[in-house]
Amino acid sequence: MINPILYFLLFLKATVFSSGGFSNLPSLHQDLIAEGWANEADFTDSIAIGQVSPGPNGLWVISLGYLTFGYLGAGLALVAITIPPFFVLVVQRIFKRIEHQRWVAGLLRGISLVVASTSLTIFWLTGARAGSDWRSWLICAGAFALSLTKRVNILVILVLAGIAGYFIYR
Amino acid sequence: MQTLQTSPKASAWRIFWIFTSIGLQSFGGGASTTLLMQRYFIDKYQWITIDDFAYLWSLCQLAPGINLVGFTILVGKRVGGIAGIFGALIGLMVPSSLITCLLAAGFKEVQHLPVTQAVEKGVIPATAGIMLLVGLNFAFPQVKKAHTEGLLPLAITVVIILLATVAILAGVPVIIVLPAGGILGIFCFTRPLFLARKDRAQ
Numbered sequence: 001m002i003n004p005i006l007y008f009l010l011f012l013k014a015t016v017f018s019s020g021g022f023s024n025l026p027s028l029h030q031d032l033i034a035e036g037w038a039n040e041a042d043f044t045d046s047i048a049i050g051q052v053s054p055g056p057n058g059l060w061v062i063s064l065g066y067l068t069f070g071y072l073g074a075g076l077a078l079v080a081i082t083i084p085p086f087f088v089l090v091v092q093r094i095f096k097r098i099e100h101q102r103w104v105a106g107l108l109r110g111i112s113l114v115v116a117s118t119s120l121t122i123f124w125l126t127g128a129r130a131g132s133d134w135r136s137w138l139i140c141a142g143a144f145a146l147s148l149t150k151r152v153n154i155l156v157i158l159v160l161a162g163i164a165g166y167f168i169y170r
Numbered sequence: 171m172q173t174l175q176t177s178p179k180a181s182a183w184r185i186f187w188i189f190t191s192i193g194l195q196s197f198g199g200g201a202s203t204t205l206l207m208q209r210y211f212i213d214k215y216q217w218i219t220i221d222d223f224a225y226l227w228s229l230c231q232l233a234p235g236i237n238l239v240g241f242t243i244l245v246g247k248r249v250g251g252i253a254g255i256f257g258a259l260i261g262l263m264v265p266s267s268l269i270t271c272l273l274a275a276g277f278k279e280v281q282h283l284p285v286t287q288a289v290e291k292g293v294i295p296a297t298a299g300i301m302l303l304v305g306l307n308f309a310f311p312q313v314k315k316a317h318t319e320g321l322l323p324l325a326i327t328v329v330i331i332l333l334a335t336v337a338i339l340a341g342v343p344v345i346i347v348l349p350a351g352g353i354l355g356i357f358c359f360t361r362p363l364f365l366a367r368k369d370r371a372q
Contacts, residue, residue, distance in 0.1 A: 015235045019345050024235075045277060050199070052290065053273050055266030057199040058236030062267045063274040074271050078263060085240035088233035092244065095229060103356045110355015111228040112312055113327060114348050117334035119305030122201070124339065126298035136295040143299030147205060150213065154202045154300070155195045158293055165292015170284055 002037050002069055004076065010035075011061065011080035022047075024061065024081075038068045135168050178250045179217050182257030185250045189242065189261030194269070198293050200238055201301035203262075207245070208307050217249050220311050227308070231348055239263070326358045 010031045014024035025043070032038035046067055050060025058081060065077030098104050127140050139161050146152045146160075180188075188210060196202035211218045218226070226248070230240035239259070246258030280286045309331060316327040330351060337347050 018234060019231070019237070045281070046274065048281070048290075049270060049274050049277050052197065052293070053266065053270040054195070054197050055193045055262060055270070056196075056203050056236050056238040058238070059263075059266055059270050062270045063277075066271045066274040071271065074267060078267050081235055082239060082259060082263060084235040085230070085233050085237075085243060088230055088240035088243055089247070091229050091232045103360045106356040106359035107352045108225060108228050108355070109312065109359050110330065110351040110353065111231060111348060112224050112308065113330045113355065114334045114344075114351035115224070115227055115231060116305050116309035116312065117331050117338060117347075117351075118344060119201075119204075119301055119308055120331070120335050121338040123298050123301040123305055124335075126201075126301060127295060129294070136291065139292055140295040140299040140302075143296035144302050145299075147300050147303050150209065153195070154206055155197065157300070158197050158202065158296055161292045161296030162289040163292070165290065166285060166288045169288035169291045 002035075002073075004069075004072065006035075007037065007069060007073065008076040008080055011065070011077050012083065015061075015081050015084045022057065022060070024058075028061070028064065032064075032068065038064070042067045139164055178254060179215075180250050180254070182250050182253035185246055185254050185257035186261040189246075189258045190265050193262045193266040198297040198300075201297045201304055203238055204304045205300050205307075207241070208304070211245060211249075218245065220307075224308060224311060323359070330354055330358070 010028065011024075014027035014031070017027060018024035025047075028038075029043060032042075033040075042064060046060050046063035049063040050057055053059055053063065061077045061081050062074050065073035065075070067073075069076070095104070095108075127137065142164075143157050143161055146157050147154065192203060192206045192210065196206055208223065212220050212223055226244045227237075227241060229244065230237045233240040239262075242258045242262050243255050246254040246256070248254075250257060312327055312331075313324065316323040334347050334351050337350075338344060
């Protein structure tokens with residue numbers, strides 16, 4: 001039997017000590033498997049579902065909740081991943097207090113540059129994972145060009161990519 | 171940086187619908203969500219400047235959990251106050267989560283079909299392309315700003331971006347690269363060196 005309170009606390013703990021969508025995975029993996037509340041397949045399945053489902057990647061946790069504990073699990077997971085990011089309001093307050101110090105502008109500039117790098121690494125890792133196949137790089141370039149025009153709806157781009165995938169890889 | 175407490179620009183209800191639409195349009199993960207937010211809030215509604223967007227985004231890196239959730243909290247607050255936070259969060263998370271549950275329920279049935287795998291193989295590289303644009307959108311204002319300051323700040327900017335990219339690709343955790351970049355930023359961008367250069371130029 002799953003204890004809902006402990007279940008919730010495990011999800012909350014994993015999120016508090018994470019940064020970004022998938023970094024709560026190791027902690028959840030360790031705890032849920034130790035409790036016998038999830039198996040390996042639950043994890044691989046929910047990550048795959050997280051890739052195709054709408055919203056941020058981090059919502060893979062919702063499907064983990066659903067697969068292991070039904071709608072209650074999904075609801076508990078949703079609350080657990082929503083609470084910790086509220087800490088950002090504290091961060092904002094701290095920065096408001098110190099932002100007139102001369103070094104803070106430099107600090108934020110440095111962080112912003114790393115933020116750009118993070119996106120570039122995600123681009124590279126996702127692209128490389130899709131295979132060194134030239135056709136997948138072609139889809140990548142096409143999606144980049146279409147989104148650069150700002151005229152094409154993102155959903156349309158993703159659907160077109162899915163259709164391209166269907167014809168290329170089926 | 172804006173510190174002014176301005177009156178809400180939109181009602182919680184409107185914010186809810188905007189975030190619902192962002193959440194539901196962004197299949198394939200955070201790349202599309204972020205690009206949609208850039209498009210909606212910077213270009214379409216012009217509620218947030220591109221610099222402010224980058225500033226709020228940097229703050230989110232310092233909070234635990236999914237960065238996009240932290241960012242949604244900040245944008246909701248900026249645009250609609252406390253009610254805006256809840257409008258934005260519920261809009262982004264609840265409809266997407268419901269669809270995620272439905273997908274999870276149906277996934278087992280379709281997972282092994284060749285069609286599903288082919289479509290997925292098409293969508294993944296597309297999200298990579300969208301992420302590239304998101305990264306360039308973040309980098310562009312920084313590079314432009316550095317360019318107006320001179321060649322040295324421009325070179326430093328490009329070097330920090332490249333160093334951080336290589337470090338993360340080499341497996342250094344983001345949680346370490348981030349403060350390291352911040353410290354490099356303090357040393358490179360607040361030194362009196364640049365002030366002196368600017369004074370000489372004037």
